[in-house]
Amino acid sequence: MTATDPTAPFKDDLRFYLQSARDALLWKLEGLSEYDARRPLTPTGTNLLGLVKHAASVELGYLGDTFGRPSGEPLPWVAEDAEANADMWATAGQSRDFVVGLYHRAWAHADATLAALPLDTVGRVPWWPSDRAEVTLHHAVTRVVADTQRHAGHADILRELLDGSVGLNEGKDNIPPGDARWWEEYRERLERTAREAEERSSAQRSP
Structure with missing residues (x-):
């Protein structure tokens, strides 16, 4: 990308929102034990370190191979013969440093692709059906931004469930000020409101 590249502002916007999600994913890991970084917190096994492993794999695929x-x-967990969901969790032998390091290398590789190619460059997604495998770089980057931001939101919720920590990113919590009592009362108010709404709905459905 040169200083005269007319798509430079668009690339800057895309990279800004991608980087903010990348940073959030890693920030949500800080200060956690190995167990808490990996423990499944939903019925489908969603966990913080697995989200980072997945995000790294997505970037290397869509903004590299494509x-x-x-x-x-080497990404054996996304090979055709890999077990289902292998990219969504880290094995005991895959250290946190390994996963985070992989993610940092994925950033660098993806950013180099974005810098080197025009947004209208056409690539082919190897794992998509051949009749619709062609995508532009603009499409691919937008897809990666959306995917990473979505998982950053997952990470927000997982971290809050683990230890109550909240925030959009380091230094900016992006939530109203309030102590523990304020939040407890706020949550209780929402609970009462939800029950009231359910009661009204049930009454309206009654013959």
Whole structure:
């Protein structure tokens, strides 16, 4: 990308929102034990370190292989013969440093692709059906931003469930001020409101 690249402002916007989600995902890991970083907190096994592993794999695929720029990183968990959901959790032998390091390398590789190619560059997603495998870089980056932001939201909820920590990113919590008592009363108010709404709905359905 050069200083005269007319798509530079669009690339800057895309990268800004991608980087904010990347940073959030890693920030949500800070200060956690190995167990809490990996423990499944939903019935489908969603966990913080697994979200990072998945996000790294997505970037290396959509913003690497898709545009003929393989990273060289071995990703056996996304191979055709891998077990289902293998990219969504880290094995005991895959350390936190390994997963975080992989993610940092994925950032660098994806950012290099974004810098090197025009947004209208057409690539092919290797794992999509051949009749619709072609995508532009603009489409691919937008898809990765959406995916990463979605998982950053998952991470917000997982971390709050673990230890009550909340916040949009480091240094900016983006929530109203309030002590523990304020939040307890706020939650109780929402609970009462939900029950009231259910009662009204049930009454309206009654013959």
